[in-house]
Amino acid sequence: MTVPQTLVRKAHIHLPQAGAFVDWLLQHWRDEGIDVSQPQAGTLLLALADVGTARLQQTSASGIDCLLQPVAPRMGELMQLSLAEHLAEFADQMAWVEGSWELVWEGDAPPATSRLQVMRVLSNQALSPRMRRIRLAAGDISAFAPGGLHVRMLLPEPGQAPAWPTLADGNRLHWPAGKAALARRTYTISAMDPEEGWLDVDALLHHGAGHSDPHMAGPGAVWAASAEPGSEVGVLSPAGGMVPQAPHCVLVADACALPAAARIAQARLACQSTTLLLWVSDAQEQAALAPAFAGMQVTWLRGGVPGASQLEIAQVLQWLAQQDWHPHDTVLWVAGGLPLTQAVRRSVARLPPLVQIKSLVHTYWR
Numbered sequence: 001m002t003v004p005q006t007l008v009r010k011a012h013i014h015l016p017q018a019g020a021f022v023d024w025l026l027q028h029w030r031d032e033g034i035d036v037s038q039p040q041a042g043t044l045l046l047a048l049a050d051v052g053t054a055r056l057q058q059t060s061a062s063g064i065d066c067l068l069q070p071v072a073p074r075m076g077e078l079m080q081l082s083l084a085e086h087l088a089e090f091a092d093q094m095a096w097v098e099g100s101w102e103l104v105w106e107g108d109a110p111p112a113t114s115r116l117q118v119m120r121v122l123s124n125q126a127l128s129p130r131m132r133r134i135r136l137a138a139g140d141i142s143a144f145a146p147g148g149l150h151v152r153m154l155l156p157e158p159g160q161a162p163a164w165p166t167l168a169d170g171n172r173l174h175w176p177a178g179k180a181a182l183a184r185r186t187y188t189i190s191a192m193d194p195e196e197g198w199l200d201v202d203a204l205l206h207h208g209a210g211h212s213d214p215h216m217a218g219p220g221a222v223w224a225a226s227a228e229p230g231s232e233v234g235v236l237s238p239a240g241g242m243v244p245q246a247p248h249c250v251l252v253a254d255a256c257a258l259p260a261a262a263r264i265a266q267a268r269l270a271c272q273s274t275t276l277l278l279w280v281s282d283a284q285e286q287a288a289l290a291p292a293f294a295g296m297q298v299t300w301l302r303g304g305v306p307g308a309s310q311l312e313i314a315q316v317l318q319w320l321a322q323q324d325w326h327p328h329d330t331v332l333w334v335a336g337g338l339p340l341t342q343a344v345r346r347s348v349a350r351l352p353p354l355v356q357i358k359s360l361v362h363t364y365w366r
């Protein structure tokens with residue numbers, strides 16, 4: 001991969017435990033299905049097709065040097081944002097206080113163009129018992145228009161008056177003093193109308209949502225179940241993710257990855273062929289969500305906890321083994337729960353026709 005020197009970005013991270021962050025990042029990226037290697041202790045090399053490469057090198061107990069080589073300016077912004085987000089997530093987990101860690105971009109790194117937009121909920125519609133379509137509006141949504149699939153969202157709790165952060169230091173979220181950080185979750189833009197200034201996300205109410213004990217559900221499901229018209233939510237741009245390009249694509253998605261599978265399949269409809277395996281909990285979910293896949297070559301799998309139940313995972317693997325694979329023109333794209341993605345990765349590494357297939361396996365939840 002040849003990268004123009006003008007796109008190269010360098011940063012230095014100061015933090016209390018450099019080794020712990022490197023170990024966490026290695027595991028996190030491996031779980032995401034990202035091609036990451038560790039040529040020596042303390043060094044991570046990451047390569048993402050169509051995005052670029054990153055090298056992180058631990059220089060001391062409290063220092064890491066970062067070198068990003070994106071293939072295009074927009075990819076550079078996404079890599080910067082992603083690095084800042086991962087570091088902030090780890091700092092949250094470790095309960096490091098503000099100021100004890102920082103990410104400093106070197107010299108003439110191009111200014112990041114990421115934006116945080118506070119959007120308003122226009123409507124919250126039940127597509128099925130488990131899926132909500134939430135329409136969000138902000139006068140100008142052009143920042144999301146260039147075609148990315150997914151956005152990071154900052155989700156207030158029901159009834160909470162949120163204190164919004166600013167984007168500082170090369171895309172790092174900077175929270176107002178004394179205010180707790182809002183939960184961040186990723187959702188797919190299922191539809192948008194830049195002229196009217198709205199976009200839709202379809203959010204799964206997974207296990208625990210609607211439970212009498214709200215702690216049983218994660219903040220994403222709680223937000224989706226209760227987001228009221230007029231309430232605010234934060235959305236980070238630009239959107240990430242891309243439509244896989246190959247003459248033929250095999251898509252496998254659990255319930256929360258259906259919006260992404262639908263976006264990808266629709267984008268490919270005009271000129272490329274796509275085969276889908278979609279896993280939902282029951283016939284009611286299938287009936288409600290099927291219109292998004294009308295006219296496509298779809299196999300539905302029903303039952304268990306989509307993305308997690310072993311019985312259905314075995315059926316997914318069996319289905320994959322039965323496909324007619326053409327190594328030179330096919331991409332396999334899989335997204336869903338960690339148990340599913342781990343099983344698919346193991347299977348891909350073992351099954352002879354699949355070993356040669358380009359596979360993009362993304363963990364959407366764990």
Ligand SMILES: Cc1cc2nc3c(=O)[nH]c(=O)nc-3n(C[C@H](O)[C@H](O)[C@H](O)COP(=O)(O)OP(=O)(O)OC[C@H]3O[C@@H](n4cnc5c(N)ncnc54)[C@H](O)[C@@H]3O)c2cc1C
Nearest residue numbers: 150186187188202203204206218219220221256259364365
């Ligand atoms: C690129 C990308 C795109 C995504 N697009 C969408 C989308 O369009 N719509 C959508 O609904 N989700 C989408 N997701 C998945 C979503 O971000 C996760 O499901 C997220 O964990 C939900 O947050 P939460 O706060 O509800 O649960 P969390 O607090 O993250 O998790 C709490 C517990 O809930 C359970 N859980 C979490 N997610 C799921 C799930 N999906 N199914 C079953 N159990 C679960 C697990 O037991 C977990 O331990 C996407 C994820 C990625 C990475």
